[in-house]
Amino acid sequence: MTQMQTVTRQDFDAVMVPNYNPAAVIPVRGQGSRVWDQDNREYIDLAGGIAVSALGHCHPAMVQALQAQSERLWHLSNVMTNEPAIRLAQKLVAATFADRVYFCNSGAEANEAAFKLARRYASDHFGPEKHEIISFQQAFHGRTLFTVSVGGQPKYTEGFGPVPGGLHHALYNDLDSLREVISDRTCAVVMEPMQGEGGIVPATPEFIRGVRELCDQHNALLIFDEVQTGMGRTGHLYAYEAYGVKPDILSSAKGLGGGFPVGAMLTTEKVAASFVVGTHGSTYGGNPLACAVAEAVLEQVNTPTLLSGVQARNKQLRAGLEAIAAETGAFREVRGMGLLMGAEVAEPFAGQARAFLNAALDAGVMVLVAGLNVVRFAPALNIPEADLDLGLQRFAEGVRKVVAQASAAA
Ligand SMILES: *Cc1c(COP(=O)(O)O)cnc(C)c1O
Numbered sequence: 001m002t003q004m005q006t007v008t009r010q011d012f013d014a015v016m017v018p019n020y021n022p023a024a025v026i027p028v029r030g031q032g033s034r035v036w037d038q039d040n041r042e043y044i045d046l047a048g049g050i051a052v053s054a055l056g057h058c059h060p061a062m063v064q065a066l067q068a069q070s071e072r073l074w075h076l077s078n079v080m081t082n083e084p085a086i087r088l089a090q091k092l093v094a095a096t097f098a099d100r101v102y103f104c105n106s107g108a109e110a111n112e113a114a115f116k117l118a119r120r121y122a123s124d125h126f127g128p129e130k131h132e133i134i135s136f137q138q139a140f141h142g143r144t145l146f147t148v149s150v151g152g153q154p155k156y157t158e159g160f161g162p163v164p165g166g167l168h169h170a171l172y173n174d175l176d177s178l179r180e181v182i183s184d185r186t187c188a189v190v191m192e193p194m195q196g197e198g199g200i201v202p203a204t205p206e207f208i209r210g211v212r213e214l215c216d217q218h219n220a221l222l223i224f225d226e227v228q229t230g231m232g233r234t235g236h237l238y239a240y241e242a243y244g245v246k247p248d249i250l251s252s253a254k255g256l257g258g259g260f261p262v263g264a265m266l267t268t269e270k271v272a273a274s275f276v277v278g279t280h281g282s283t284y285g286g287n288p289l290a291c292a293v294a295e296a297v298l299e300q301v302n303t304p305t306l307l308s309g310v311q312a313r314n315k316q317l318r319a320g321l322e323a324i325a326a327e328t329g330a331f332r333e334v335r336g337m338g339l340l341m342g343a344e345v346a347e348p349f350a351g352q353a354r355a356f357l358n359a360a361l362d363a364g365v366m367v368l369v370a371g372l373n374v375v376r377f378a379p380a381l382n383i384p385e386a387d388l389d390l391g392l393q394r395f396a397e398g399v400r401k402v403v404a405q406a407s408a409a410a
């Protein structure tokens with residue numbers, strides 16, 4: 001084996017394209033909901049790799065699945081199929097509204113496939129003029145040019161134009177706003193059942209039901225982007241179950257592989273039929289390593305024990321955050337579902353969510369932000385309750401520091 005050379009955070013800036021600004025520390029090891037950096041300092045992980053590490057770090061079932069598959073077969077391409085891909089698809093079909101599955105490697109690719117399929121389906125059944133896609137302001141659907149254009153955050157498309165045409169953005173949780181843009185030219189409406197990147201904003205049940213009805217009235221497909229809300233994150237395998245509203249297409253990624261890159265687009269037999277041989281594809285999609293790991297994750301996640309555990313931890317996390325909000329006055333609202341929660345900063349800290357993230361890291365706990373005003377939490381679905389408590393204690397410490405500094409400066 002080659003000797004591994006020592007690298008530092010400073011080296012990052014010398015060799016990487018500057019599109020990220022990672023934390024000052026470099027984690028090197030993780031186990032469950034704890035992570036250690038190069039200096040062997042320990043952190044409680046309440047970030048979960050942005051809602052990816054559904055089972056925490058190095059879960060034995062995932063390690064076992066990856067190791068076993070790594071000694072059998074790594075890659076074939078879609079010129080051949082493979083056993084893990086078929087098994088994973090069978091399990092996803094059995095567990096959801098879907099009859100058919102398309103595999104890819106990320107959330108953006110799952111959405112890209114969803115949007116292309118929606119257009120193709122409309123073109124097949126109604127003609128090419130039915131091609132408009134409606135999404136919602138503040139939505140996030142990925143970073144490819146198509147998905148980022150469908151997304152509702154203009155700052156992410158700035159300087160990348162011209163963007164694809166036929167896209168409209170309505171207001172989230174506002175049916176009248178959707179009514180204004182939906183028409184018989186609409187091929188699909190895409191929404192996150194709860195906006196993640198947009199600030200942890202759950203859809204109201206009336207809104208989701210209304211979107212479904214409007215789609216049906218206009219022969220438009222309903223796409224749920226469950227890249228962040230899926231795989232047990234809300235205490236349901238997929239969040240649509242909580243609302244009792246079924247989509248025509250669903251995108252899944254993030255937690256699906258628990259840390260191994262994999263994405264999936266789920267749909268019905270009727271809609272799937274428009275992706276005939278040759279219409280779409282991916283070299284790595286359905287890769288045996290990815291599917292073997294995802295199969296292990298799905299087996300662990302889709303159990304009553306794990307899913308009810310998410311609801312119990314939701315109560316613990318919510319209560320902890322509400323206590324911190326009450327004590328420090330740093331947060332005006334705590335919201336979310338399952339283990340995808342947000343704490344929106346109070347007025348004096350407007351625009352400064354990141355200050356809390358940095359202070360939390362100093363105190364030994366990893367959290368996320370969602371936009372400028374929301375501190376986001378997406379811990380492992382199986383996080384030990386003691387780790388969640390310790391993480392909350394450390395977060396409280398960080399919050400107290402930020403608040404103390406602000407009042408010292410005032
Ligand atoms: C993260 C995310 C995506 C993009 O997934 P990638 O794997 O980064 O391409 C798409 N939609 C939602 C809702 C997400 O949270």
